[in-house]
Amino acid sequence: MDIIVCIKQVPDTTTVIQIDPSGKDIVRDGITYIVSPYDEFAIEEALKLKEAGDGTVTVLTVGPESAKEALRTGLAMGADEAIHVVYEGAPSQLDSLTTAKLIAKALEGKKYDLVFCGRQAIDDDALQIGSLVAEFLNVPQISLVIKLEINGEQIKASRTIEGGTQVVESRLPALITAQKGLNEPRYPSMKGILKARKKEITELKAAELGVDLTPRVVLEELRLPPARPAGKIVGSVAELVKALHEEIKVI
Amino acid sequence: MNILVIAETKDGTLRKTSLEMLSQAKALNGSSITAALIGKGVAGQAARLGHYGAHKVLVAEHDLLEHYTTDGYTKVIKDMVDQIQPDLVLFAASSNGKDLAPRLSARLDAGLISDAIELSHDGSKFVAVRPMYAGKAYAKVSIQGKALVSLRPNVTPVAAPDESRSAEVMSFAVNLSDADIRAKVVSVEKADAGKLDVAEADIVVTGGRGFKGPENFHLVEALANAMGGAVGASRAVVDAGWRPHGEQVGQTGKTVSPTLYVACAVSGAMQHLAGMSSSKNIVAINTDPDAPIFKAATYGLVGDVFEILPQLTEAVKQIKASNN
Ligand SMILES: Cc1cc2nc3c(=O)[nH]c(=O)nc-3n(C[C@H](O)[C@H](O)[C@H](O)COP(=O)(O)OP(=O)(O)OC[C@H]3O[C@@H](n4cnc5c(N)ncnc54)[C@H](O)[C@@H]3O)c2cc1C
Ligand SMILES: Nc1ncnc2c1ncn2[C@@H]1O[C@H](COP(=O)(O)O)[C@@H](O)[C@H]1O
Numbered sequence: 139m140d141i142i143v144c145i146k147q148v149p150d151t152t153t154v155i156q157i158d159p160s161g162k163d164i165v166r167d168g169i170t171y172i173v174s175p176y177d178e179f180a181i182e183e184a185l186k187l188k189e190a191g192d193g194t195v196t197v198l199t200v201g202p203e204s205a206k207e208a209l210r211t212g213l214a215m216g217a218d219e220a221i222h223v224v225y226e227g228a229p230s231q232l233d234s235l236t237t238a239k240l241i242a243k244a245l246e247g248k249k250y251d252l253v254f255c256g257r258q259a260i261d262d263d264a265l266q267i268g269s270l271v272a273e274f275l276n277v278p279q280i281s282l283v284i285k286l287e288i289n290g291e292q293i294k295a296s297r298t299i300e301g302g303t304q305v306v307e308s309r310l311p312a313l314i315t316a317q318k319g320l321n322e323p324r325y326p327s328m329k330g331i332l333k334a335r336k337k338e339i340t341e342l343k344a345a346e347l348g349v350d351l352t353p354r355v356v357l358e359e360l361r362l363p364p365a366r367p368a369g370k371i372v373g374s375v376a377e378l379v380k381a382l383h384e385e386i387k388v389i
Numbered sequence: 390m391n392i393l394v395i396a397e398t399k400d401g402t403l404r405k406t407s408l409e410m411l412s413q414a415k416a417l418n419g420s421s422i423t424a425a426l427i428g429k430g431v432a433g434q435a436a437r438l439g440h441y442g443a444h445k446v447l448v449a450e451h452d453l454l455e456h457y458t459t460d461g462y463t464k465v466i467k468d469m470v471d472q473i474q475p476d477l478v479l480f481a482a483s484s485n486g487k488d489l490a491p492r493l494s495a496r497l498d499a500g501l502i503s504d505a506i507e508l509s510h511d512g513s514k515f516v517a518v519r520p521m522y523a524g525k526a527y528a529k530v531s532i533q534g535k536a537l538v539s540l541r542p543n544v545t546p547v548a549a550p551d552e553s554r555s556a557e558v559m560s561f562a563v564n565l566s567d568a569d570i571r572a573k574v575v576s577v578e579k580a581d582a583g584k585l586d587v588a589e590a591d592i593v594v595t596g597g598r599g600f601k602g603p604e605n606f607h608l609v610e611a612l613a614n615a616m617g618g619a620v621g622a623s624r625a626v627v628d629a630g631w632r633p634h635g636e637q638v639g640q641t642g643k644t645v646s647p648t649l650y651v652a653c654a655v656s657g658a659m660q661h662l663a664g665m666s667s668s669k670n671i672v673a674i675n676t677d678p679d680a681p682i683f684k685a686a687t688y689g690l691v692g693d694v695f696e697i698l699p700q701l702t703e704a705v706k707q708i709k710a711s712n713n
Contacts, residue, residue, distance in 0.1 A: 235501070263522070269492040272459075281487070300399070301586040358529045359528070363525070366666070376704065386649070
């Protein structure tokens with residue numbers, strides 16, 4: 139089975155967010171970048187499926203030159219190939235629709251049975267790319283997957299919905315978005331890291347793929363959220379209950 | 390302005406998020422607000438949509454629409470959009486809405502703003518505010534032309550209904566066959582009957598690693614029950630296997646914005662705060678006065694959950710009893 143995994147490089151989850159003077163981006167100096175955590179579940183699942191049969195796993199990203207590091211992480215975990223759609227513009231100028239078009243374009247002519255995305259990229263928190271790419275590739279999608287079984291061409295997946303889970307069946311080729319609960323992502327081994335350094339990364343240029351890069355959704359301004367009013371330390375259960383009952387009237 | 394609201398139902402009744410979307414559509418001064426009511430056995434909800442602001446209701450009832458499927462719902466809504474040509478389509482940023490809205494965005498080649506917490510129109514374009522970086526930044530974004538927006542549940546206040554208003558209810562011809570649905574729902578497993586989902590609950594009581602083991606979570610459950618809320622869990626607790634994944638709050642769990650969030654024996658790591666810091670009121674109970682959770686708290690109580698929770702549960706029960 140040939141599997142594509144779309145991954146994104148994002149600031150580490152503990153990053154203290156500050157706004158750049160342009161008001162359209164965060165301050166990028168000194169940030170540690172990681173592969174978005176949901177994409178690690180996606181990579182892990184793809185590797186497990188490959189190991190259970192045969193085929194290849196290809197990691198793909200759209201992003202600046204520095205995003206190659208994310209692809210190297212994917213390769214070090216065990217992916218066979220990597221595709222980098224190099225986008226050198228401002229991150230705020232690339233919207234989800236355009237990103238998905240670039241991903242679909244990069245996959246034109248490529249053979250795949252399954253495409254994985256993460257549930258969401260933890261920088262823009264958009265939860266869009268999976269569904270968008272599935273539509274552009276004209277394949278069914280199953281999102282928010284916590285359990286996946288593949289038998290021949292048959293897919294059986296559990297996805298979470300409010301207050302429960304749905305079991306969904308479909309056929310290959312399809313697109314799956316992964317979330318926590320699906321598996322435990324592996325760490326790259328030393329051997330994997332050394333091997334990944336030598337692997338070639340296929341490069342495509344976003345500006346040369348024939349996709350209109352003008353965003354539909356324009357980022358006008360980025361700001362910090364309003365500060366929470368200072369809280370109050372109460373001395374006893376009785377005082378707490380009184381506050382909940384009389385001040386904020388929630389009970 | 391012509392607005393199409395994709396209403397959501399659960400077990401045959403409207404979810405609160407549907408009313409929130411209609412209130413938002415009204416606040417935008419939509420000259421024509423159409424609600425799409427899609428499913429099986431949902432037609433009875435049409436009148437209520439009218440009370441909350443819909444001028445028209447398109448009822449799409451079909452056996453194949455009994456469960457949400459991406460293919461089925463996308464096709465029906467695409468047909469509705471072609472027919473009524475809305476300027477704005479509003480979705481709920483729920484599990485299904487998040488699956489559906491981008492699929493339509495691609496099919497219609499129209500921009501989508503997901504998980505908006507504010508939405509307005511400045512005369513030439515739709516402008517929205519949406520959290521990014523797990524709520525550590527707010528982005529102001531805009532869309533020129535046809536706009537798709539999904540609204541974060543539990544943020545928009547619901548305007549009072551007007552029971553004298555009635556919508557024009559029309560049945561919508563559903564053009565679907567079995568073959569259209571490529572990913573089919575074969576079963577739905579509900580969490581315990583009647584159990585509230587953390588992402589939907591108005592009150593959430595979360596337990597962290599300080600409970601020391603799953604056997605002590607009955608204390609969290611008892612408080613949640615007394616308050617009429619749902620149980621949440623930190624990742625430490627979920628990873629230890631004490632509680633199911635569905636209860637995890639935070640960056641890799643659920644994002645919640647209830648009226649009241651009670652964090653018990655949770656340290657308040659950045660990734661946990663990411664999922665709950667937009668709660669309207671936060672109570673923190675922790676033995677460590679320096680725990681970061683206290684910085685986010687509206688009310689903090691320093692102490693041992695094993696002593697405090699039983700007392701708190703009892704006190705809440707008493708207040709509830711005297712309220713009645
Ligand atoms: C990529 C990534 C994603 C993550 N995603 C999430 C996420 O989605 N959600 C999440 O929660 N975490 C997430 N984390 C983990 C997060 O960093 C913390 O490790 C986790 O939130 C800690 O859980 P905790 O507060 O229950 O445990 P701890 O940090 O161990 O805190 C336990 C607290 O209980 C207090 N305590 C102990 N005994 C008592 C007592 N008897 N009475 C009162 N208080 C007591 C202690 O003082 C302490 O503050 C993520 C981490 C990473 C790296
Ligand atoms: N720039 C990108 N390059 C490759 N994959 C991406 C990119 N952005 C998002 N994705 C994929 O789409 C998922 C959802 O991202 P988002 O819609 O941005 O929340 C991510 O988890 C990735 O799998």
